[in-house]
Amino acid sequence: MRLPGRLSAAIDVLTEVETRRRPVSEALKSWGQANRFAGAGDRAAIGNLVYDALRRRASHAALMGDDSPRSLVLAVAVRDWGENPKALSQSFAGDAHAPEPLTEAEIARLSAPAPEMPAHAAADVPEWLAQSLERAFGDSWVDEGRGFAGRPSLDLRVNTLKSSRERVLKSLARFNPQPTAVAPLGVTMPAGARDARTPNVTTDEGYLKGWFEVQDQGSQIVATLANARPGDQVLDLCAGAGGKTLALAAAMDNRGQIFAFDSDRARLAPIYDRLKRNGARNVQVRAPESGALDDLAGKMDRVVVDAPCTGTGTWRRRPDIKWKLTPELLAQRLADQSAVLNQATGFLKPGGHLVYITCSILPQENDDQVQALLATHTNLAVVPAVEAWQAAFGTTIPSGLATELGGVALTPHRTNTDGFYCIVLRRLA
Numbered sequence: 001m002r003l004p005g006r007l008s009a010a011i012d013v014l015t016e017v018e019t020r021r022r023p024v025s026e027a028l029k030s031w032g033q034a035n036r037f038a039g040a041g042d043r044a045a046i047g048n049l050v051y052d053a054l055r056r057r058a059s060h061a062a063l064m065g066d067d068s069p070r071s072l073v074l075a076v077a078v079r080d081w082g083e084n085p086k087a088l089s090q091s092f093a094g095d096a097h098a099p100e101p102l103t104e105a106e107i108a109r110l111s112a113p114a115p116e117m118p119a120h121a122a123a124d125v126p127e128w129l130a131q132s133l134e135r136a137f138g139d140s141w142v143d144e145g146r147g148f149a150g151r152p153s154l155d156l157r158v159n160t161l162k163s164s165r166e167r168v169l170k171s172l173a174r175f176n177p178q179p180t181a182v183a184p185l186g187v188t189m190p191a192g193a194r195d196a197r198t199p200n201v202t203t204d205e206g207y208l209k210g211w212f213e214v215q216d217q218g219s220q221i222v223a224t225l226a227n228a229r230p231g232d233q234v235l236d237l238c239a240g241a242g243g244k245t246l247a248l249a250a251a252m253d254n255r256g257q258i259f260a261f262d263s264d265r266a267r268l269a270p271i272y273d274r275l276k277r278n279g280a281r282n283v284q285v286r287a288p289e290s291g292a293l294d295d296l297a298g299k300m301d302r303v304v305v306d307a308p309c310t311g312t313g314t315w316r317r318r319p320d321i322k323w324k325l326t327p328e329l330l331a332q333r334l335a336d337q338s339a340v341l342n343q344a345t346g347f348l349k350p351g352g353h354l355v356y357i358t359c360s361i362l363p364q365e366n367d368d369q370v371q372a373l374l375a376t377h378t379n380l381a382v383v384p385a386v387e388a389w390q391a392a393f394g395t396t397i398p399s400g401l402a403t404e405l406g407g408v409a410l411t412p413h414r415t416n417t418d419g420f421y422c423i424v425l426r427r428l429a
């Protein structure tokens with residue numbers, strides 16, 4: 001397929017996403033099944049167009065004067081993919097699979113410099129969240145928002161139970177991987193432009209042997225901040241499919257004990273295969289049954305709470321959720337977090353550490369949530385970000401990452417990672 005046909009397909013997929021509120025991945029898959037002639041390169045290009053349209057939905061719409069799928073996809077072609085509006089329109093003329101040629105008005109809008117627009121549109125974030133983001137990031141909130149409108153890199157965490165960074169870099173040399181800037185065991189492959197395809201590393205022999213996991217560098221950094229040590233007793237209370245659990249097991253060199261729990265059996269299910277592939281042998285999975293964790297009360301050195309959250313930190317990877325988030329959903333997540341945090345405190349031994357993590361950038365889910373916990377648990381104290389970082393990494397925290405309360409906030413703009421929040425609390429008595 002040539003570009004005009006791909007643009008036309010992207011408009012169709014985006015229409016499906018917007019009118020039927022289908023997840024992007026599902027709509028793309030259906031399109032591929034209904035259009036078997038399209039190759040893997042076509043499908044990747046169409047996916048990129050759709051995701052790019054959603055990443056910069058607000059600023060594309062401001063430029064075009066409307067937010068129809070056609071306008072958004074045309075804006076991607078010109079603003080993100082560098083096409084010339086007139087030449088693009090001409091290329092549509094002789095192509096049976098192309099969208100309608102551009103109107104004069106469309107060409108004019110696409111050729112003009114970006115118009116004045118409200119700050120939330122320039123930041124490409126929903127208007128109702130502008131105040132929260134300004135509270136989180138101060139004057140740089142628009143730049144921070146823009147950071148979330150870019151394409152994410154593909155990051156891997158080297159599994160030191162089975163391999164080394166040098167070995168993984170060598171085995172994936174065909175993808176030109178680079179060491180990550182902050183996470184000590186990370187490997188990264190920057191996103192390409194236009195129709196670039198994301199490397200499929202999960203078919204690589206090294207992956208099948210458990211040498212590495214796909215994990216955003218931000219997720220690796222917060223797992224390191226948990227500072228689990230060989231011999232520790234650790235409860236991973238929201239283990240899900242085990243992304244953090246695996247990193248903790250490697251950091252502990254398979255010594256000590258990790259209890260991996262999740263209230264959702266289906267989310268926990270993939271952990272068993274992943275533990276095997278990674279050679280993680282110090283993990284006991286606790287399925288969600290009544291009393292499943294009773295024996296751990298008051299005994300843990302560390303309790304990691306990788307909390308259910310709005311996922312605002314993952315907007316680069318899942319731009320559709322950026323526009324679907326509602327105040328009601330946020331309120332639900334806040335209630336979930338409060339419940340799980342309160343539960344977590346019961347497992348700490350005196351002197352034990354509670355590590356609270358979210359992949360959100362909203363202060364309501366981060367500092368505010370912890371502030372509320374501290375108000376009712378006077379035996380907990382914040383380990384300031386500077387100290388927690390020094391203890392975990394053995395280096396000084398990079399400037400600008402600490403939050404007001406003493407947590408660490410990562411973002412694409414700051415650390416070239418997904419958005420993550422992590423704070424360490426110590427039980428005093």
Ligand SMILES: C[S@@+](CC[C@H](N)C(=O)[O-])C[C@H]1O[C@@H](n2cnc3c(N)ncnc32)[C@H](O)[C@@H]1O
Nearest residue numbers: 238239240242243244262263264267306307308
């Ligand atoms: C952000 S995800 C965890 C991701 C996982 N730790 C990883 O690194 O792959 C949050 C998880 O919390 C779980 N969860 C929500 N409420 C919970 C609760 N009260 N107790 C335990 N798990 C809970 C959800 O089922 C979900 O799997």
